[in-house]
Amino acid sequence: MQDEEYRTDSSYQVDGGVGGDFLDDWDETTSVDDGTLPLERYLDRELSWLRFNQRVLELAEDPSIPLLERVNFLAIFASNLDEFFMVRVAGLKRRIVTGLAVPTNIGRAPTDVLADINRTALELQHRHALCFHDLVKPELDDAGIHIENWADLDEADRIQVDQTFSRQIFPVLMPLAVDPAHPFPYISGLSLNLSVRVRNPKTEKVEFARLKVPQVLPRFVPLPDDGSGLQRFLTLEDLISHHLGELFPGMEILEHHEFRVTRNEDVEIEEDETENLIQALERELLRRRFGPPIRLEITDDMDDLTLGLLVRELGITEQEVYRLPAPLDLGGLFEISKLDRPHLKYPKHVPVTPLQLQPSEPNATPDLFRAIGRSDVLVHHPYESFATSVQAFLEQAARDPNVLAIKQTLYRTSGDSPIVEALIDAAEAGKAVLALVEIKARFDEQNNIEWARKLEKAGVHVVYGLVGLKTHCKLALVVRQEKNGELKYYSHVGTGNYNPKTSRIYEDLGLFTADPQVGKDLTRLFNELSGYAIEKKYKRLLVAPRYLRRGLLRGISGEIKAAREGRESGIRIKVNSLVDEAIIDALYRASNAGVPVDIVVRGICTLVPGLEGASDNIRVRSVLGRYLEHSRVFSFRNGGEPHVWIGSADMMHRNLDRRIEVLVRLTDPLHLAQVDAMFDLAMSDSTSAWALRPDGEWERRHRDDEGRALADMQNVVMTTVTTRRRLGGAR
Structure with a gap:
């Protein structure tokens, strides 16, 4: 944090x-x-972080990289920057406002640092927008992927789009008026919105309304096949903008502009040993939605009257206003990057099974315990398969009748995690299973709470670590009774999360070992995390x-x-x-x-x-x-x-x-x-x-x-x- x-x-x-x-x-x-x-x-x-995101942007600008991968890097840049503002900038602002100490290691005042951040971030966002408009979008056009404007559509297109709007979009929209009877609405963080000014032709009175672009709908609406063989899309906000008359019948549409608010969404939990941590976290997650605004993105054609209203109602300073070319929120380009165009992406790579973990005979089931017992195994993801190493290790442990106990840390995992399912299977089979779930993993808090409750219902011993400390380590320990009656430890220590989805795109290392010293070290550590031990001796761990x-x-x-x-x-x-x-x-x-x-x-x-x-x-x-x-x-x-x-x-x-x-x-x-x-x-x-x-x-x-x-x-x-x-x- x-x-x-x-x-x-x-x-x-x-x-x-x-x-x-x-x-x-x-x-x-x-x-x-x-x-x-x-x-x-x-x-x-903070400026070093912005330089990191600049390197991501340079990949999007590189014509030697496959086109849809460049689109993906554009989306990653946008998503990264959103989180940077929600967490880092928000925290810096809060400390300045509340008077908390904000030491800087370069001898400058925190307010000067914040000004540098805003200036650098704005420069990068303009460069990001230019990359999309001047570099990537023309190449998408050449590749037959067109992101159209309303003006590009012919009459046949517009008739089809009108039907799409009436059937699939209009019922979901919720225009909100702003007047003495309707106070300025709450603007949720990272939502894309339209500001609309309308005039009543009878009274000549000008009113303001806010219209949220629904996040439950695709950001890029597919256009009908016109026989050209092109894949054509229209942004959802562009489509809605040209149907405002249906949302405000009888009113004259004067202006409409896009805007987007970023809020402080970092969670702060005052941990009290007497309070249930999950309840405290759930309360804080509800509060997160209403964090103060820290950035206002607007399209560069927004009029001063509308901007003044937004600045006043949101409590935003001029320094926090980002004027950018439409479309805003290029994180939506993740949708385009997922198009099925293999020749516009990196060549497909299928992870291999680590040599030591392969079965001794073709079509045989590998015995991972035997392999790990012979020698330590170092796996390198995603080049080597997570599914046939880490996942297979835990699945074998869950079904092996000789396994007595499994102990595991979970920091981030996927929504359909086979790792969690393996732990549940092991508990239901009568094994002793301990899962240390870090429910404070940022932006995965709710997901981890749900998994913790599911594990508990299955009979898994779920703990949440130590008060005041996040459990970020990546550990799995299996205790197995061998044929000679002795207990043997099989351990995994990794650099990455137990997440099958991210294991395909994150480069990580993991060590499997049957070294009894590592097993004893991990046993002591898990005892410290789940009980009251204060361990002072580890032999092969830091x-x-x-x-x-x-x-x-x-x-x-x-x-x-x-x-x-x-x-x-x-x-x-x-x-x-x-x-x-x-x-x-x-x-x-x-x-x-x-x-x-x-x-x-x-x-x-x-x-x-x-x-x-x-x-x-x-x-x-x-x-x-x-x-x-x-x-x-x-x-x-x-x-x-x-x-x-x-x-x-x-x-x-x-x-x-x-x-x-x-x-x-x-x-x-x-x-x-x-x-x-x-x-x-x-x-x-x-x-x-x-x-x-x-x-x-x-x-x-x-x-x-x-x-x-x-x-x-x-x-x-x-x-x-x-x-x-x-x-x-x-x-």
């Missing part, structure tokens, strides 16, 4: 063992800045909020020591976001000691590479593409015996201080080599990526000096995984 980013409470950084001797004899004061680092050594967090930051700082400190002693050193990190100042300062000190530091970050990065005397040895890259890079990896050379961790944590205050996060250490040499190869590819000058410059701008490098396309990292990994399966692996 946005406020969590500004907190630096370290009350959970207490003493305790982790990773065997990984933290032994470490002086924690090494994480404190000694005053040698430059004051202006952090980029602004667990936040107590030990994770401390463990990573210890790893960085070890590399600094190695470099100063002239030994091999190196740090490689792959995350979604890098914001935490303690981690960043430690990386600066590592750079100053001569440690080469490579960072792959998808989104926010407030570290500044290439600063003389601070980050000369740090390189930062960002990879965006077909899949959303989501895995978190932390690699330390450790004197030639690498320590490599994967898990759920980004380098942000919320992850390190106010969430339950888990990293697990990889030990198999094959897995270490696989991770090394991934970093080599991401950092290679021959791989398409963005490089972060010292001025905070990201430079895209996707062509060589001769104009030839550089290698696409995700395509290379896809080919490598498929080839590895075909050749029988490297073992």
Whole structure:
């Protein structure tokens, strides 16, 4: 949540063992800045996020990317920006208004930061609109996909559309007048609306009305086949606008314009140990709908009279008004991106089953427990199948009569989740099943509440974690009785959610292991999450909020020591976001000691590479593409015996201080080599990526000096995984 980013409470950084001797004899004061680092050594967090969304937009602008994928990137940009305003900008505004401290790491007043955000976001939204109108829409026309205007329609089209309006749209519409008897209506967040000014011809009185464009109807209305072979669409708001006379009969339509309001939709729960968390959350979700407006988008032809009314009634400032070309809300382009035009999309990729998890004989049912018992298995989604690995693991556990218990964390899952169904099947079969459901997962709260109740009805023990902490870790533990009577642990620790749908588009890693130490560590952790234990010993895990930051700082400190002693050193990190100042300062000190530091970050990065005397040895890259890079990896050379961790944590205050996060250490040499190869590819000058410059701008490098396309990292990994399966692996 946005406020969590500004907190630096370290009350959970207490003493305790982790990773065997990984933290032994470490002086924690090494994480404190000694005053040698430059004051202006952090980029602004919010502007860094906007630069990330700019990189998404650059993909939409790239003519070498399949057309409907570019449409999809346009929609993603719009959806991303909506959430940014609903959460980050809303939180910043609220703290300014209420007088709460809003420290900035770049020495500027919060109001100045907010002004920069609004200015940059408006520039990007104009660029976004131009990309649609000037680049993508003409290419859609060339491809036979026409988004028409009303003026483009001939008489036959209009007759057909009139019938569509009368039968399917008119009955759903609800025009709302604004006058002394009808107060200004509530405008729901992210809804698309029409402002309408009408005049009564008898009294000459001018009135205002608001008309909501129904979200239950398709945004792009298909037009009838005119024999041209084209797929033609009309935006719903355009169709409605040209039938306003039917909604206001007898009135003269003077003006109509589109507008859209973004509200503060972040949920804040004051957790009280005496109160039912679900009830508190449900109450807050109802309140979310009525959050204060923080952005007003209007079409650039809106008259001043209408705008003045909206600004006054909504309590919006001039700085928060965004004038844009129609159509507003290009997130609706998701509908167009889903058209069945395979030649306008990325070539289809079918995930493969990891080699170790394949059946021993054709058409046989694989025994995942036997496979995991032989050796650790590292899976790489979406290149390797979630369905035949993670999902199959839990489904086999549910039906195996020798499985006694299943323990699972659920942060986000899909609406028809086979993972949840497997847990229900296991409980109904009499197994002990514990599900830790994080009902505070933003924008999935209601969905998770419903799943929690369904699980409880099936006999699953459902818990909601610890007061004040989100449970963000991705863990599954199966306890099985083997033929010799001994109990054996089978564990899965991942970087991504147990969600079959997002597993097809999110890049993630997951480790299956039968290592008894990992099983014991997870057993202790689940006991802490469901009971009252305070665990202080984990052998192969790093667990936040107590030990994770401390463990990573210890790893960085070890590399600094190695470099100063002239030994091999190196740090490689792959995350979604890098914001935490303690981690960043430690990386600066590592750079100053001569440690080469490579960072792959998808989104926010407030570290500044290439600063003389601070980050000369740090390189930062960002990879965006077909899949959303989501895995978190932390690699330390450790004197030639690498320590490599994967898990759920980004380098942000919320992850390190106010969430339950888990990293697990990889030990198999094959897995270490696989991770090394991934970093080599991401950092290679021959791989398409963005490089972060010292001025905070990201430079895209996707062509060589001769104009030839550089290698696409995700395509290379896809080919490598498929080839590895075909050749029988490297073992």
